[in-house]
Amino acid sequence: MAQSAKKIPKYKMIENYIMQNIKSGHYSKGEPIETEQELSSKYSVSRVTVRQATNNLVARGYLSRSQGSGTYVAEKKVVSRATTVKSFTEEMKAMGKKASSKVLDFKVVAANREVSQKLNLEIDSPVYHIVRLREADGEPMMIETSYMSVMAYPDLTYERLSRSKYSYIEEERKLIIDHSHHIVVPIMPTEEMIGYFGCDQASPLLKVFNTTFLTDGSILDYTELVINTEKYQYQSIRQK
Template identity: 85%
Template sequence: MPKGQKKIPKYKMIENDILQNIKSGRYPKGAPIETEQELSSRYEVSRVTVRQATNNLVARGYLSRSQGSGTYVSEQKVVSRATTVKSFTEEMKAMGKQASSEVLDFRVVPASEEISRKLQLEIGSPVYHIVRLRRADGEPMMIETSYMSVVDYPDLTYERLSRSKYRYIEEEKKLTIAHSHHVVVPIMPTEEMIGHFDCDPASPLLKVFNTTYLADGNILDYTELVINTEKYQYQSIRQK
């Protein structure tokens, strides 16, 4: 190995090799790949190393797992490319899909220290706690948990949340959404997430922490998105 060159971890080499096999067509879309035992024998590594490689490919959207069945090359997924701030409804419409929202929880709570900091409100200020299951053509894509100021949006209703929250902000409130800041991390699914997504308990999901800002500099909301990586592939493109 040339001096100064970093050693590539074994799991990363396996991840890259499987990805190359997917792109070359050796593993067709929808087809199963070898079992963990078969892969560990082929690459002469532990099953833990193989699982790390395949977990990464599941999180990236190239593989999916079916509990009790195996690991498969993913079919075409809904892909989100975060270039501009768009609502989920707008994204799905652009892809020819019908978006829908199921409101799982909608109530007013006092802002905790963390939420008050995120929304730049005083601790204890009334905020909406909103949980929605977002679907595309009936398929569950994400669980969205949002917090918004009650004082700023006193007329927010269950009916409005069942449609498009951004449409309510832009068309009814006549406000302009400027930009959002988000952080993406992998997580393991909880029982609640497994129940909504019917996903493999051993496969990671993506969680997005998102703060959306209005053109006047005020914060619209703070949202945590849990993405069903077997159905919805999240990508971010940054422009210079």
Template identity: 65%
Template sequence: MPQKPKRIAKYKIIEEYILEKIKSGEYTKGQLIETEQELIEKFSVSRVTVRQATNNLVAKGYLSRSQGSGTFVSSQKIVGRTTNVKSFTDEMKEMGKVASTEVLEFKIISASPEIALKLQMEKGKPIYFIRRLRKADNDPMMLETSYMSVEDYPDLSYGNITGSKYQYIEEVKNQTIDHSHHVVVPIMPTEEIVKYFNYNPEQPLIKLLNTTFLTTGKILDYTEVILNSEKYQYQSIRAK
């Protein structure tokens, strides 16, 4: 019996519509896109659906907003997204290494304006602050600082983050991770990094600013990852 074609979420249809206009040159850098009301009428959807589509494109770097002016095509360089999101635990297993995690901090804080914007939530809302040192065969590979909504994941525990956070999301919460958007920046090591990685203080390393999205379009977390560049090579697969 033939399988029914999968339904495409309406917000994704709007995303693709806007992206196609950007890629074709119909929308140029700095140009205003159609208003929310025009998109609502064109696709017969709610304001929430339109906002979800444009929020995703803002988070991915394709669009930017100016309060009181509207939504513009971003003039910033677009960074390719990865097409295959793997947990650190699974990645190390494929390499024949044993992954382990040292939880350095795990607490609830109020979302700052900057982090609230990254998570697309109201500032001041409770969020998890998670700092972990990820290791392979007991060698430190990355220092990871994550922010997640407490409201969305009230049962997140210390035990969940000592292993694979993605496993908790997919097996405990029954949610599916769709993709991650990375911004890669070079930095010089801090004293903390030199201590954890036993790193040369004069050698630069890589920092990833990582936003992970679920298939629903919602943001799972925002994470800043500092890689031990002497031992861990960052790779990304760009979608066509």
């Protein structure tokens, strides 16, 4: 047993220790865990190793950080389980929460090479550049940056974006959303993200690169989502 234990990386041992304390109730929700210095001394490792362990648990939703205060056992989060393509508004309604959107930016720009490839448009085609802060019961959940073709959706307005974009597509335009393709990566927050979410600068966030398709095969939009992992846990369930 001792020989196999030596093969476990120190950061993983710290993760396991913290998880055992959470599951046993030794750490209560909302309460701080030991400091990095205490865990560093306990396991004879650097604070970088401790931070690796706690970063992993923050990303998985078990811990949260308060800037300048410490690391805490995370409170219950809003959890999204994406089995079908749903709007943020629909997801929050199903959870008994009220979704809202603050439009931070809405303008027409010329599509660069990356955006034109994502939307299957010619370079320099006019596209909407949309940035929204998505909230649930007034809590900031994600920052959404989207690109959509102006030619395909000439009647898109600020007012429609302040509500549900998917409702505009499905109820007003009578189009059917078929599926979306997404890639999820961890990122470190920028000053702007910290300003909106109030998160710790050392706490990782999740970024989702998402392309949504209609039933006719055309592309509805290309969106980049930055998720406030201290409040919103994104999950995807794959069905065979």
